[in-house]
Amino acid sequence: MSNLKAVAEHSQVSIATVSRVINNDPKVSKETMLKVQASIAVLEYKPNRVAQRLRSTSKKTKLLGLVIPDIQNPFFVDVVRGVEDYAYQNNFAVMIGNFGQDEKKEKLYLDILQSENIDGLIVAPIHGKDKGVENLVKKNIPVVCIDRGLTDIDVDVVKVDNEQGAFNAIDHLLSLGHKRIAFISGNFKIPTYIERLNGYKKAFVKHGVPYNENLVFARDTDYKSGFEIANKILELDDRPTAIFSGNNLLTLGALEAIHAKSIKIPEEISIIGFDDMPWSISLNPPLSAVRQPGFNMGRKAAEMLYDRILNPNSKKEKVILETELMIRKSTIRIE
Amino acid sequence: MSNLKAVAEHSQVSIATVSRVINNDPKVSKETMLKVQASIAVLEYKPNRVAQRLRSTSKKTKLLGLVIPDIQNPFFVDVVRGVEDYAYQNNFAVMIGNFGQDEKKEKLYLDILQSENIDGLIVAPIHGKDKGVENLVKKNIPVVCIDRGLTDIDVDVVKVDNEQGAFNAIDHLLSLGHKRIAFISGNFKIPTYIERLNGYKKAFVKHGVPYNENLVFARDTDYKSGFEIANKILELDDRPTAIFSGNNLLTLGALEAIHAKSIKIPEEISIIGFDDMPWSISLNPPLSAVRQPGFNMGRKAAEMLYDRILNPNSKKEKVILETELMIRKSTIRIE
DNA sequence: CTGAAAGCGCTTACAG
DNA sequence: CTGAAAGCGCTTACAG
Incomplete structure (x- = not known):
């Protein structure tokens, strides 16, 4: 993989300038920009997201964590799809942890995701007093809960009535x-x-x-x-x-x-x-x-998380979506 | 989050030594090790996986990519669970991309995952001549294909007969x-x-x-x-x-x-x-x-990927699993 | 057995 | 508008 340095050499500028081009810094001159972009194309350069994540302080929000209780449940699959849909449109990556109702596993995923420097987390906490999730919220890591909230702490949540x-x-x-x-x-x-x-x-x-x-x-x-x-x-x-x-x-x-x-x-x-x-x-x-509406729930959660990342101190939001009763053939009148 | 430096100061050693303790370097003296471990516990230190990934050359295999065609298909959910099961036991993280049969989306995920410095990839290529996946293989990134292989190139694959x-x-x-x-x-x-x-x-x-x-x-x-x-x-x-x-x-x-x-x-x-x-x-x-056997397929693929990471040049493997015919009530004899 | 130092690939004040 | 330099949090030769 080519890196900043290779691009810089190829286009005869400093790595700082290449970095600015990548990040659409308006201060770069049109001419330089074109030159650098040409080199990027030639070398097929793709920024290393790991280095970006390690270095960056500004919230460019490149990585979301998603922690769900059970991926075998089609409802959560819909949620995943909704989150992913939003992420894809906004060029995020999503790291998913499926804890299968196992509290230890949930804890591990929460730790791993933190260690991965996620920009924010969408999670269906294993229960209402989930200490792991509470801790993240307390550390001021952006968190949005789906399907269920936390009982002891104020947090963004999107769920159903x-x-x-x-x-x-x-x-x-x-x-x-x-x-x-x-x-x-x-x-x-x-x-x-x-x-x-x-x-x-x-x-x-x-x-x-x-x-x-x-x-x-x-x-x-x-x-x-x-x-x-x-x-x-x-x-x-x-x-x-x-x-x-x-x-x-x-x-x-x-x-x-x-x-x-x-x-x-x-x-x-x-x-x-x-x-x-x-x-x-x-x-x-x-x-x-x-x-x-699982898909919408996921999508909405991703949107809310994005807002939360941008505005860490705004008031927490509770979004309650409606359910719909589908009457088919498995229920019958009796006497 | 506390970092190496904080632990080093707390236990009065250099950050190099702390790093060695984390990585179980046998050269560290028992005494030092205990001292450092105590500090790690006190400070609740967790290594930053992003920095580790950026720095590390040795294959510690901390991050796998998993790219699937359709997470709505329960078969692929089983595969995901299988991969995840192995990953969990070995302390990997898994980054999942669901491309929903969309070739552009698959390409994007492949790019993102590369930019995330994954140690290896498990993928069900969108079709047999998937250039994106071929490229990864050619770049010598460890790849295991599931459910389907590549027609023009030799690659590890686990699928069914x-x-x-x-x-x-x-x-x-x-x-x-x-x-x-x-x-x-x-x-x-x-x-x-x-x-x-x-x-x-x-x-x-x-x-x-x-x-x-x-x-x-x-x-x-x-x-x-x-x-x-x-x-x-x-x-x-x-x-x-x-x-x-x-x-x-x-x-x-x-x-x-x-x-x-x-x-x-x-x-x-x-x-x-x-x-x-x-x-x-x-x-x-x-x-x-x-x-x-979707779950087994996923698990086997993760195992094979692990082997591939360790032995980049060994012969590519093809694993063919058996199917089983389940006769229930939706088929009947006719005349 | 341990430490000082270089460096992974970036971003970002700072200076000019 | 652009570059030199520091630094994100680690790992790993190298030296002692």
Whole structure:
């Protein structure tokens, strides 16, 4: 790889001048600029981003960190795509860490990204009291949280109206006559699931149906958890007539459990999921779901991070996006 | 962030010594080492990876590039997880670029990653004659190709036996009595799809059924393409009795098209996909598919890349993994 | 076993 | 408008 020095020699100027050309310093004379640009083209020179990052104090924002809980979840894939879309348009690079619900792994990625001198971080904290993320915020590293915020500290966050989304789903089910509605939730340490639980409860209040906490099951947020909890639910003496599953993977796991027992959806049990998927229509049966705008969430987070980098001291922002209830064929009226 | 200098002052040694401690240089005396380690702990010192990368000549392999065609495809998500799994265990960071089938975007990511001084690259080239990737190989940057190789140049590659996988799928269909079997393929510039086409043809030869090239449709590798091609197929005068779809996303798109027309699978049309998905059993109906070991492919590629970094001149390796035919409910015998 | 010094490839005051 | 020089945070011969 050619470097500044090679370009400088080729165009007979100092490396300082070449650097200025690269950085579009208006003080460089037109003539010099053209000469240097020609050399850059000839030598196929590309600035070394590592050296730039090490040296630069001005926020040129060349590298973003993105830390997510589970890349197997299509929702987070959408978020990644949204972040990446913005990054691509603005010539950032993105370094991704997927911690798979593992707190130690999250910590490691947070450390690595700091050591990589990222200009800012987009993260879905493993839980509401995530010390690792808190520390970054305290160190004044630009951070935007997605999907969930931090409970003890003020931070930029972009998420969805989880309470309303869950409310809509349960309201739909209760309107259809369901009363025993199981909730397969993720861990309640994650604020998202607390909010979804609140929406769940609120719907029961609205319909005057007593809320039964024995029907709320919270564990991990993965496929396996959905499968196993659904199995437990299906074996309950007084089997619920409907299931509300807390995320994509839980839904898919629950579906597998239901199908494995040859229980008919929606005739024998209704199910509605939080998170829609592009292929929901091709599931058996087409799945009713609460859709979250994952791509937009990612894009918005990247924008906010950019603002935060530019204005480190402006007021923190909370952006709440809307969900949309997609009614398909997995829920049915009962008597 | 504290730096070498701070640690050196704190423990009353030179920065060279601190550096040696960090790098486990055996020449450092036990006593000094302990003293320095204590300071590192007190100051919570973490080496700056950017400076290390800029300076270091020895291959400490701290940063891998990973460039994939489509992160929406669950197969590539598995690959990412595999790579990441190995990277995590070995304390690498991974910088991911998702080029979404866009050649310009792929080029940009390749440039960025080079500018980031990656120690090596794992990539699924956009097509067999990918000049960008070829250039990296020629520059002697360690590269491992996944899913598909390069046609004009010798390079490490780990992929699946595509021909055999496709053969197995079509052989299954032909054995079931199907003769008109449409193939929804990705672009034939991608070697993978050429190989799958070969397997497709071979099965016809084995069964003595004439191969009909009008039933082979190749375009993009995304959901939309699968949807649109399937629509075209379903409107054919002499409609095929079976569809073989070339990847996950094409399958999902085709399923949506079939369901939108309320055509019954498998009674009215059979379908089998290349690539399995964790939730295949929950599709309508449970999908028959050719399973590829995406996670293992990613892990193996990371391992091979590591070897390549250590031994830049050893012989290039081709690793061919096996596929597995998963027969579920989307294919049926016909007469 | 340890330190002083050079240097990786840049950027940026400072001087002219 | 341009150049010489310092320095970002490290590593690594070289010398002792």
